Amino acid sequence: MSLRIGILGATGFGGGELLRLLSMHPAAEVVSVTSRSAAGQPVGSVHPHLEKVWDVKFEETISKEVDLVFSSLPHGESGAAIESVLTATPGVSVIDLSGDLRLKDLDSHRKHYSHSPDLATLRSSAVYGLSELNGEAIKDASLVANPGCLATAMILSLLPFAGLPLRSVHIHGATGSSGSGKEPKASTHHPVRHANFLAYKVLEHQHVPEVLECLQAASVKVDDLPFVAHSLPVSRGILNTAFVELERPMVQSEVEALFAGVYQDKPFVRLKGSKPAEIENVVGSNFCDISVVAKGTQVVVHSAIDNLVKGMAGQAIQNMNLMFGLPETAGLWTGGWRPV
Amino acid sequence: MSLRIGILGATGFGGGELLRLLSMHPAAEVVSVTSRSAAGQPVGSVHPHLEKVWDVKFEETISKEVDLVFSSLPHGESGAAIESVLTATPGVSVIDLSGDLRLKDLDSHRKHYSHSPDLATLRSSAVYGLSELNGEAIKDASLVANPGCLATAMILSLLPFAGLPLRSVHIHGATGSSGSGKEPKASTHHPVRHANFLAYKVLEHQHVPEVLECLQAASVKVDDLPFVAHSLPVSRGILNTAFVELERPMVQSEVEALFAGVYQDKPFVRLKGSKPAEIENVVGSNFCDISVVAKGTQVVVHSAIDNLVKGMAGQAIQNMNLMFGLPETAGLWTGGWRPV
Amino acid sequence: MSLRIGILGATGFGGGELLRLLSMHPAAEVVSVTSRSAAGQPVGSVHPHLEKVWDVKFEETISKEVDLVFSSLPHGESGAAIESVLTATPGVSVIDLSGDLRLKDLDSHRKHYSHSPDLATLRSSAVYGLSELNGEAIKDASLVANPGCLATAMILSLLPFAGLPLRSVHIHGATGSSGSGKEPKASTHHPVRHANFLAYKVLEHQHVPEVLECLQAASVKVDDLPFVAHSLPVSRGILNTAFVELERPMVQSEVEALFAGVYQDKPFVRLKGSKPAEIENVVGSNFCDISVVAKGTQVVVHSAIDNLVKGMAGQAIQNMNLMFGLPETAGLWTGGWRPV
């Protein structure tokens, strides 16, 4: 028996990635995909890499009975669309890939998602879908707010420090161009992105508030998180570099033990010891590779994910698996794309 | 019930790709992988992208009972190793990813694989594993010589012209750096490959003879095949551009009909009409996308494959499926990696 | 004493490249650059790589006295703007980087530049600025139509065959993304260009007619030129692969001698013998590297240029040097950017 899946707004990279990953899932079938612009067209005309693999057509709204809806609509549209779905189909499960339902704090939500409606009730009912942290709550949830891609990498890097006094944390994030979405724009124009590297949203990225909400709930002692995002000349992949300064020195083995304690039973986290995490090994997969180097009070944590998989569609499917009592790894148990 | 698989020489890109693809196969299990240099090490230490996905260790020789052996040993070693396996384990099925057993003509073999032994009996018993052409023979085969990557793209571009009088064929092939294997060399040194494009083996590539043998057996009327290979600044992907000059003009719809006639029932060929095939849509998948443009007597055929999948490990698994009566698409039915 | 230069439409890649190259020129000074959209802004705000190097500001029209005007306005605008300049400033020299004035044949012009006005008189007075072919005419010209980038690579590959009976010519061109200009578009969206390779304008590229006009005038015996352009995942660089089939076989040394005869005194052509030309060695420079391989009646010619330099701004400056009696290499005598 297969789960019946609907996807709202399936023409973008997030929707395409859900479709690609679900083609390998043993217990899920995509029965409906929506798009305003592409209604009536087959999936393969918008996602030529998926031609033949899925022969469903885009439609205006979900017309079939479904067990679960993924929304990959953009911020500002997704929350309201989900509210409509829930009104029309009470009891359906929903996973939102946008940022509309992530923040619990209303002021923070209004500040960082100024184009999104408040949706106070809906937001408060959504479980933050960081699978490794909130797995138990996700199992019982019917509405999950899937984390941001950079947020996922940041949180997984810092969770093991829960409870420890920290002097400071500074984070450098670097991400591929697919994170900017499917619409061509100046920052993703190939001639000037092909061999470039630069920062954006310096000290003001919208993923920081969800990271702080999540870490503080998990007792990680950070109240300020200086974070700078950077644009890599690759399509996929995030490498997150966290400089954690401890109050008291720790040796390498202690820090490795901290991480092992938190992640040893988590299937999609691979602990690399001091061998640096590489995006090459995780791109295409749902893995998060984490490496740590400790020296006195300085600890450097690297985490690598695919922004469209563990940072988006893959983690959404991982959450789906949890919500429906499937093996957490169903349809996702494959490696990265090295060499890519 | 799962097929039990052994892989000879599994530390290279071909071996890694077999392992990656087989991790998604519903009816195959890799029970033994060999390597001289890495014996005793777990798969994840050599293929870090596959850590956790496979926990088998490399060993000197295949120590377990297996139904099928893939050899991804290099040219010059593979044929002899296969002979040993067949002597030790009569009846085991074998798929050779090297070039050692591809050519039927001994002179041609000696010229193009001068470091490989003759192995006349073994070579003559091997079925050339171009799945779309030799599917029936592969179903009955116990020994398959998997085609070269560029050869696969060339042959699939030209098969539909079988029987037609041709004035000339000229072929431009372009391939990613993973085709050069895992050992660093001058031509794959990143600083001078990153944004480069250049030819190699101009009019003397070793894949041409297997293409000619195969096409002539299939009644495609070519006796000379001027072919130039080129190095792309990507890791994966082949785009093959064939300039076919016909004796008599054909219109677009006639040429498209030729291709449809040959490929309409072949699951892994996607015919794009005149919309140019892109490597982006096939990389990571076992698909071959083919586009054609006809104008008078000139026809241009583009074919795109992933050199490590349809050009190597994927086609090998497709052949395995055929040999063992599994659905041809088992474990392979997923799309390309766009955006990659 | 310096030439005083004006540039029409200097905000694009062509204008930027003129400014970059002219910063190294010993006898030319850019005194005026125009732009409708950026009027009033300094060059560095549009071309951040040139900040400090040029401190001129964009203006609506050329306000200073100039000896030479380069037009890097788009096709369809450039010709008319040049006509206005010539009316307002009789005697000024002009080099047009657009396609508006390249074709001599009116029907061909109307077909391939349907958005450009006829400008019959102006077009007939323009010298086609392929420096190596028309150097003498350029010296006397006051109006030069600078060749297309792909056209430059094609013509330089085929000129040495002048007078020889040819059985066929087929050409594969591959070009970087900067050739598509500065405006983001779907085909230059980084996530799907970064590791892609595909054809465009198959058998219908607009550079073919100028190549045919030029080659036929130079007695190269081609009347059909099947040409396919391809998009490389690099920013700069063109590699052109010409398959030339001769009526009678020639050996390698004969073909090399043909090329040497034509190019030995041309400073910007480097003959590589059979060692394949690479874009890496010419990118950033005004060189065209050419390699040839002959085998029976088959000859393969590779030519490599930077589409923005020898294919555009560099050749324009080379022509300027010729027009004003400067050394042909002035300001251009430097190497490619290897490693790039």
Next chain:
Amino acid sequence: MSLRIGILGATGFGGGELLRLLSMHPAAEVVSVTSRSAAGQPVGSVHPHLEKVWDVKFEETISKEVDLVFSSLPHGESGAAIESVLTATPGVSVIDLSGDLRLKDLDSHRKHYSHSPDLATLRSSAVYGLSELNGEAIKDASLVANPGCLATAMILSLLPFAGLPLRSVHIHGATGSSGSGKEPKASTHHPVRHANFLAYKVLEHQHVPEVLECLQAASVKVDDLPFVAHSLPVSRGILNTAFVELERPMVQSEVEALFAGVYQDKPFVRLKGSKPAEIENVVGSNFCDISVVAKGTQVVVHSAIDNLVKGMAGQAIQNMNLMFGLPETAGLWTGGWRPV
């Protein structure tokens, strides 16, 4: 009158870049280049991008009279070779591009350059060639130790904080593959570098000690410098991200004023305000672009250079200009290669 230049060990990327840049220099001529492996060959056979531009041949030792010697020999060989040159030719000026003569502290030297001889006298006589800081000393120097590439970016980012109390500094550096030199190695194998990003030498890079020596001499209050280097999938370019935590908050304009105070007269530093520095704008040029963002006590400084130009050969020529009383910008006054 031209300076007569010799280059020791000119076959690598550093030597090639010196030759490329000097081809545009109005007052310098390379008269001798040495190489053990390539002695007797013309420059163009080793540096094909420079064919025709230089027609000098490699020789075993400098055979001509020279005014200045650049050494681009590797660490461990360069210092001793320079000692020999100085013995043989007293009075000749020397600029060392290796790390052999950079560190003043002997213990530090022995630790970080364990394969290099002590050369205590020579090292103590070398001026550290960070042009913007030590310009006056360089003018009088006859021996200059050219800074490391990452060190240059780090120092230029931190110099303006001289005298200020700092709570912490954490640095993320990212560099292109050309920094690894011309020899192919696993970390620069194209298939696994093409779309990868990862750290190396975490908290133990050999450039840190020269940065600390230099900053402490300049009164920048750092005694620990947690630094992590990262490998970018580009050939050229360094982006350095410094997280500086101040004791007391500063506003944006104050920080910008700090930087302007130090750099306003420095030709090769471009201050971008809060607009993030990009490697695209500096690659190919001798510029260092610097941007700053301040928020409370947190300041983020980005600096971008070309590792082979301002990080190596360009700064060496800038130092040559200073040593010989030439304009500091001679031969270097051109922009980056955007689009590259």
